[in-house]
Amino acid sequence: METIHAPTLPSGSNSNTVQGDGIQTDGFTFAQLQAKKMDMEAKLQALGSVMDLHEVDMKTPLITQDGFPRADLDVALIRTTRAKIIHIQNDLKSLMSVIERHIHAYFASKGQDDVTEDSELKSDLKTTTSSPSHTNKHTLARCFAKVNSIVYNSPSAAAGLQIGDKISSFGHINFSNHDRLNQIKNLVQESEGRLIHVQVMRESKCGQIQELTLSLTPSKSWGGRGLLGCHILPL
Numbered sequence: 001m002e003t004i005h006a007p008t009l010p011s012g013s014n015s016n017t018v019q020g021d022g023i024q025t026d027g028f029t030f031a032q033l034q035a036k037k038m039d040m041e042a043k044l045q046a047l048g049s050v051m052d053l054h055e056v057d058m059k060t061p062l063i064t065q066d067g068f069p070r071a072d073l074d075v076a077l078i079r080t081t082r083a084k085i086i087h088i089q090n091d092l093k094s095l096m097s098v099i100e101r102h103i104h105a106y107f108a109s110k111g112q113d114d115v116t117e118d119s120e121l122k123s124d125l126k127t128t129t130s131s132p133s134h135t136n137k138h139t140l141a142r143c144f145a146k147v148n149s150i151v152y153n154s155p156s157a158a159a160g161l162q163i164g165d166k167i168s169s170f171g172h173i174n175f176s177n178h179d180r181l182n183q184i185k186n187l188v189q190e191s192e193g194r195l196i197h198v199q200v201m202r203e204s205k206c207g208q209i210q211e212l213t214l215s216l217t218p219s220k221s222w223g224g225r226g227l228l229g230c231h232i233l234p235l
Contacts, residue, residue, distance in 0.1 A: 033099050034099070037095055037099065041169065044085060045174065047085050048085070051085075058177055059179065060078075085177060093172050100195045103195060143166035144181075144234065145167040145235060146166050147162065155219050155227065155229055156228045157230075160214045161198070161200070161216070165202050165212075166200060166235065167198060171187050171191070171196045173187060192219060193218070199214075
C-alpha cells in the first residue's frame, strides 16, 4: 500500500475546524466567520503551492496510457492534495453561505426606512465589505484573471469592479482551482441572486497596489446580457 504524504499547511491549522458533513458555525460572530474564511483560504493557498511545486493542477493526468502511475510524479501526494482541496472548497462554499446570511440579516435589521433606493443599498454593501490594504508581489502573483470590460449599470459595476482589476479569488475559486476560468462560470450560474466575495488587486493612478474585497451578486434582471455584465480574461 502506498504511503500517503500530507502536505505542509500553515501553523495553526486544525482538522477539527471541519467536522462531519460541514463546518461548525453555531454562535460565531461575523468577525469569527471571516477569520475562519481566511484560515481556509490560507490552507487552499498552501495546498495550491504543493500543486505548483509539482507543476500539476486538478486535471493533470496521473497515470500513463498503459494504466500505471506516472513515474515522474508523486502520485500519492498529488491525489491526497487534490482530495484536501476539494474538501476545503466544499466547506468554504458552505461557510460563504453562512457569511452571506449574516450580511443579509445585518441590512434587514436596518429596516426599509434606512434605504430608499436599491442603488443606495448596493453602495452601502460595497462600502461595508470593501477593505483596501497594501499588498506584495507574492499576492499579486497569485492573481489568475483580469477584468477586461464592464457594462454600465451591471452587477459588476454595482459591486465596484473596474477595468484592469486582477482577480486573486472569486468566492472559493483561486489560482489553483479555476480550471481555465470554467469554475467561475459554474459558480456564477449557480449563484444568481446570491453574494459572491471577490478579491481583486487594483493599481491606483500613482502606481500603488491595493487589495480589495468586493461583493458581487449575479443577476439576470439588470437589463443586459449575462449575469455579471463584465468580461474576464485569464492571466
